[in-house]
Amino acid sequence: MNYDVLIEKAIEVRELAYAPYSKFKVGAAVMMEDGSIYTGCNIENASFGATNCAERTAIFKAISEGKTTVKAVAVIGDVNSYTYPCGICRQVIVEFAEGPEIPIIIIKNKNEYIKKTLDEILPGSFSKKDLEL
Ligand SMILES: [Zn+2]
Structure with missing residues (x-):
């Protein structure tokens, strides 16, 4: 898979x-099951708890438009170091990911990025499988 776009x-x-x-800007893009791409940025609020992360903004946009499955995630925060998704976003990615091996691309700039798998950044995750009785 080419991650350039x-x-x-x-x-x-x-x-x-x-x-x-x-002042900490974050951008995210997710690729869905049909190859469509949805983007999101972080959106803060004066009531800090109402803030939403870039990754969740992108995923919620996709889900609310009828997509179901995340195939890849790319995220960029600080341009001088690698910014990983926060814990809440990792959990949300697990909910909609095609599987534990989907790529999570952590971007510093267009030439410098790290590719991890979802399972690498959230091993032993709790998911809908745990609720199957
Ligand atoms: Zn987050």
């Missing part, structure tokens, strides 16, 4: 981040 879109959408409090 996913990476470009994550970098682009980072500029739209609404981060007046932390």
Whole structure:
């Protein structure tokens, strides 16, 4: 799989981040089951608990438009180091991921990124399988 478009879109959408409090801009792009790409940025709130991360913004956009399965995730935060998805986002990715091996691309810039699998960044995850009786 070529991740260039996913990476470009994550970098682009980072500029739209609404981060007046932390000044920490994050952009994410997710590829869905049909190859469509959805983007998201972090959206902060004066009531800090109402803040939403870039990854969840992208995934929720896709799910709310009828997509079901995440095949790849790309995320960029700090451009001087690698910013991984937070714990809440990792859990949300697990919920919709095609499987534990989907790629999670952690971007510093368009030429520097790390590719991990979902299972590598959230081993032993709790998922809908745990609720099957
Ligand atoms: Zn997050």
